Amino acid sequence: AQSVTQLGSHVSVSEGALVLLRCNYSSSVPPYLFWYVQYPNQGLQLLLKYTSAATLVKGINDFEAEFKKSETSFHLTKPSAHMSDAAEYFCAVSDRGSSNTGKLIFGQGTTLQVKP
Amino acid sequence: EAGVTQFPSHSVIEKGQTVTLRCDPISGHDNLYWYRRVMGKEIKFLLHFVKESKQDESGMPNNRFLAERTGGTYSTLKVQPAELEDSGVYFCASSQDSGGPRYGYTFGSGTRLTVV
Numbered sequence: 001a002q003s004v005t006q007l008g009s010h011v012s013v014s015e016g017a018l019v020l021l022r023c024n025y026s027s028s029v030p031p032y033l034f035w036y037v038q039y040p041n042q043g044l045q046l047l048l049k050y051t052s053a054a055t056l057v058k059g060i061n062d063f064e065a066e067f068k069k070s071e072t073s074f075h076l077t078k079p080s081a082h083m084s085d086a087a088e089y090f091c092a093v094s095d096r097g098s099s100n101t102g103k104l105i106f107g108q109g110t111t112l113q114v115k116p
Numbered sequence: 117e118a119g120v121t122q123f124p125s126h127s128v129i130e131k132g133q134t135v136t137l138r139c140d141p142i143s144g145h146d147n148l149y150w151y152r153r154v155m156g157k158e159i160k161f162l163l164h165f166v167k168e169s170k171q172d173e174s175g176m177p178n179n180r181f182l183a184e185r186t187g188g189t190y191s192t193l194k195v196q197p198a199e200l201e202d203s204g205v206y207f208c209a210s211s212q213d214s215g216g217p218r219y220g221y222t223f224g225s226g227t228r229l230t231v232v
């Protein structure tokens with residue numbers, strides 16, 4: 001069965017500092033991997049996705065993530081945090097097998113706080 | 117293009133009452149998904165429609181939950197009778213392709229359900 005673990009339910013960084021949100025996954029088949037962000041009172045917005053092309057994936061707002069099969073990780077990074085990045089971030093995995101119906105398995109979420 | 121619309125945005129009901137949540141997907145999207153996030157837990161898949169048919173309802177918690185998608189357009193999720201543990205945020209998502217998140221399906225803003 002697939003699963004996702006996000007390390008740290010809360011992460012706090014200073015404005016301008018590196019953002020690192022950790023995600024590890026478990027999957028018996030090569031997965032699709034995603035990062036979503038939820039700003040207050042809004043829906044989930046796709047930041048980026050890995051679907052078997054380049055292992056370093058670039059997303060919106062200068063976020064990027066690297067798929068590391070050997071470490072079963074898909075950590076999210078951003079070189080310099082902005083106040084507007086404060087939100088909750090979700091890592092998710094989807095099965096790419098023949099039975100795939102597009103169902104997502106989510107991690108527990110990480111709330112990012114950005115301090116001035 | 118209108119996004120995925122969910123309403124109500126908030127609902128507070130008493131234990132034992134009935135509540136119906138509605139989701140209007142993006143026009144032309146055959147695939148519609150329901151997810152739920154119970155307080156402090158991860159977002160969990162409930163079910164998947166392809167047009168008016170239930171493709172996968174493996175995540176439905178019990179028979180107090182009834183989802184419908186008449187005519188393959190909007191969908192409703194009825195909880196009857198509601199219990200305290202049903203409180204949470206209910207998300208809907210839609211996609212054009214059955215591969216769903218490979219192509220980044222679109223989430224609604226969610227309905228926050230509080231059962232008191």
